[in-house]
Amino acid sequence: MSMFSCSQIQPMVQVPKIGLHGQVLEKTLKEKAVIVLGATGTGKTKLSIDLAKKFCGEIINSDKIQIHEGLDIVTNKVTKEESCGIPHHLLSVIEPNVDFNVTDFCTLATLSMQSITENEKVPIIVGGSNSFIEALVDYHENMSQPRYEFCCLWVDVAIPILNSTLSDRVDQMLGKGLVDEVRALFDPNVDYSKGVYRSIGVPELDQYFRVEKLLDDQSRVKILEEAVNEIKFNTHKLAIRQKEKIQQFKDVKKWKIHELDATEAHQGKGKEAIDAWQKLVMDPSLKIVDDFLNNNVDT
Incomplete structure (x- = not known):
């Protein structure tokens, strides 16, 4: 595996613009972003931080509650120690009692993506609010000249274990x-x-x-x-709804999603759990994202 590194980063690829008669009119830049999906508690945050460390990424929060200030324990926000120095965007940026909808998210997330890619970093979008992620992907895919292409990873865990x-x-x-x-x-x-x-x-x-x-x-x-x-x-119910929504992305919207089964990692303890996470989640994710960023496969 070639394993993409910070020094090799090239987040933009040339995409030709085709005229009515098939002629190439000009080349436009299409940039890349990674989306980490999964129900609450599956390990999305851990995976996103590990990927950001490896691929020079910055994280964009897509959890509609964590966007608000306050209640860091209740909303299970990433701590300073857990973030490992990785910049996090759209985290605790809205006052507690202010509503924040999908349109607001698409606007701010797009601005964050642009800022990240302009600094030659990789945007990694992670959070449990699948309606926000869906709106963001639809927004960009419906553009006449989409600026971004997305690689979607799904950290999944069997419901009884989760x-x-x-x-x-x-x-x-x-x-x-x-x-x-x-x-x-x-x-x-x-x-x-x-x-x-x-x-x-x-x-x-x-x-x-x-x-x-x-x-x-x-x-x-x-x-x-x-x-x-x-x-x-209510947390268990939320996890089921989130999992069903992601399945709809695959079955109904036909998104190409790379599913990573982390059940064994959640069942294990200590070194056993760490080894299972590395083998079943981390290593495959590194390969998938490396191929995506290096244009090795149609990810």
Whole structure:
């Protein structure tokens, strides 16, 4: 494998513009971007950062909740340490109570892509909001002269195994201070259909915050357990919807998507999990993206 590196980066390829009679009129630049798809908790963020380190990439967040400021624990935003110095765009850039729609995303994501490619870096778009990704791809594909071509990777995990991962992640969030983080933002008159307040983990705690000071310890614990179980249930439902949407991209929209089964990596522990991730997700992804950027295959 040739393995594309930062020093070799050439993100733009020449694409001829053809006239009515088949003559080449001019050459235009078509640039490349990578999209990392997957349900919540599958490892999209980890893969995107590893790819960015290898291929001189910068990451564009496409999670509609993480775009908003605040609730870093609840929304599971990448930490400074986890980001490994890789620039992240569209992360915590919108005020918590401000609505942000697909049109807004397409505009800002396109500007970010242009900025990244102008600096001869590779845009890597990652996040769980598939409606945003779909709109962005459609927007560029419907241009008379599309500027970008996309390579789509799908980190997939079998639902029963993923459910276990997600339940564990909610418990970890609780240990990091999820309840206190949401309590600090709690407003009894807030609209849970807007901004960051739509995030799973916020409306589920509403009842608990309203009554916690009125209850004894035992009752308070019970109400909180019910809220946590609802958070886990709604997270599981979200993962199923996300997986179904990506499958539609393949089956209905006929996107070419490279599926990477990370189930074994999620089942394993310690070195076993690390080795499975490297073999089943990381190594194939490196080869796919390397071929894409080097025009070795029709990716």
